[in-house]
Amino acid sequence: MTCKKLRNKLSAYLDGELRNREKRKVQSHLGQCRVCREQLGQLQKIGILMQNLPSQEAPADLEAKILKRTILDQGKSKKKLIDVRVLWQIFRPDLEKVFIGAAVLMVIVGCCFYLWNFSSRPEISINYFEKEYVHSQGMSPFSGELTMLISLEGE
Amino acid sequence: MMPKNIFSIVLLGFALTVGSSGIAASQNPQEILKSSLKAQLHLSWTGVSRVEIFQEGENVILVTQIIHQPRLFHFVKYLEPPMLRGRIIFDDGVYARDYVPGKNKLNISPSFNSSEAGKKQMENLALLLKNYQVSASPGGTLLNRPVIKISLNPLYPGNPRMVIWIDEETHFPLKRERYGAEGKLVNVTTFMSLEFPNQVDPQKLMKGLSLKLKEKPLPPQSLVLTMEEVKKQAKFNVSLPHYLPPGYFVREARLLEEGKLVKLTYTNGLGVICLFQRPRAHVKMRYYSRVKFGQMGAQFREKGTSRTLVWTRKNITYVLIGDISREELNRIALSIE
Known part of the structure; x- marks a missing residue:
């Protein structure tokens, strides 16, 4: 040792x-x-x-005071813990729901915007404009016949 | 038998009249061009035409049999390439019917050979003669016929040009070379065979046509109007370009799709610029590049002789197509208000 x-x-x-x-x-x-x-x-x-060493008498209310203080301290710390936990318990699931809700809402809004954008914007092939253009080229002398042939050439 | 012979004699006589009047004016290249355009419209002819289109990647060769009967019809039948073989265009002076037998599909567009189209071609020839320098030189022979070579060179750079080989006797154009705004050869049209007048019985040809080609289509869905009328009748605010390349004039303002689409056509006689505008639309297009002109983003592509610019501003979609340089295209687009 x-x-x-x-x-x-x-x-x-x-x-x-x-x-x-x-x-x-x-x-x-x-x-x-x-x-x-x-x-x-x-x-x-x-x-x-x-x-x-000579012994000395403790004040009569000392024990009561100590006990009270101890209980109070325990209560405070418990209360704090409970508050945080309770708040967390209350709000945590809601926050999740809020986030999920917001995400779903954003997707829905995005889809609606996309659909609205497309429904309000008709789709036209460039061929349509090019054929019209080629037809106008037919107004040029010496290109009418060629125009006729090229007008068939799609995209 | 008798009426057919008389008909042929009349046509031959007409051909010779047109031809001889051209020969008389052959000293002046401008007059040759006028006479050539008339010959194209008014002669009765049949031939096999070969068109070679030069494009990036692969050149396209179209071989067609053409029968032209003035004031009656213009018939085109595809012989090449194999994928288009059998396709027919029948233009009766009112509509051009494009028929694909395999697909049983019929496309109808306004006639390329109507008297109105001919009139417009004559007007455009007058404009062309103002904007192009025309020169003539001996062109050797084509199809065993002596030809005159006519060169059309633009007075203003950045425009297409053309060389035409014209039959000395009939003034019929036997060969054409078209060059783009950048000077590149874009296509060559040559006749491999040609006969005056055509030996086809129009009635027999009409009988042999598919029933589909004889369908009476609905009247064209477009109206030719003045610029003021277009502005009034369009279902949106029509914008006009403040800049046009030198030599270009407005030729036509057309309202399509019940007023939802406006088509403005400008020409210098040979080159054509079209400006389309309509409420916001998605223009579906492949093989394009994203470009910027000024602060605007746009789609740009080149196809054959033409360059196309597509953009949307203030809820209006614009499509600008022209056989002009990209710089000129941008300049026109920027000037639209």
Whole structure:
């Protein structure tokens, strides 16, 4: 057993709280180590001094005060925890719903806009304009016959 | 038998009259052009035409049999390419009926050979002669016929040009080369065979046509109006360009789709610019690039001789098509208010 380990156990040794095996180890180390023996001696002296101190009466309401304070503190911390948890419990599912709702709404609005945009914008093939153009080219001298042939060439 | 022979003699006589009047004026290239246009419209002829269209990627060759009977019909039958073989265009001077036998599909458009179309061609020739320098030179022979080569060069750069080889005898155009605004050869039309007058019995031809081609279509869904009338009758505010390339004039203002679409046509005699406008629409188009002119975003594409610009501004969709340079196209688009 090292000195450090022994010093941690000295208080328990003095109070008779160690098991036999540990007690023997401590005694064996104390038999060999002078420094630890001195440490033990000091602790014994402190213990004697504490026992000899005159006792003083505690105020009558001290216990009540301590109890009250403890309960209040416990209550406060509990309340805070409850508030946060309750709020989280209340709002978390709603936020999710809000986000999902907003996303669905955006998709619906997007689809509506797309459909509106397309229904209000008729689709016309460029062929239509090109055929009209080619037909106008037929007004040019010496291109009427060629125009007729090219007008058939679709996209 | 007798009436048919008389008919042929009359046609031949008419052909020779037109031809001889052209020969008399052959010294003046402008007169040759006028005579050539008349010959095209008024001669009775049949021939096989070959059109080669030069385009990026793959050139297209169209071979067609054509029978032209003035004031009666203009008949075109596709011989090449194989995918178009058998397709027929029958123009009776009122409608051009385009029939695809395999698909049993009939497309109808206003006639290319009506007297009105001929009149417009004559008017445009007058405009062309103002905007183009016309020069004539001997062109050798085509189909064993001596020809005159007429070159039409624009007075203002950035416009298409044309070279025409005209039969010295009849003044019929036997070959044409068209060059785009950038000077690139766009197409060549050559006659592989030609006969005056045509040897086809019009009644026999009419009998042989599919019933589909004889259907009487509905009247054309468009109205030719003055610019003021178009502005009044259109179902939206019509905008006009403040800039036009030099030499171009408004030729036609047309209202289509019951007033929802306006088509304005400008020409310098040879080149044509069309400006379409209508309430906001989605113009479906492939093979285009996104471009910007001024602050506006637009779709742009080149196809054959033409360049197209499509854009939407203040809920109006514009389609501008022209055989002019891209710079000129942008300039017109920017000037539209």
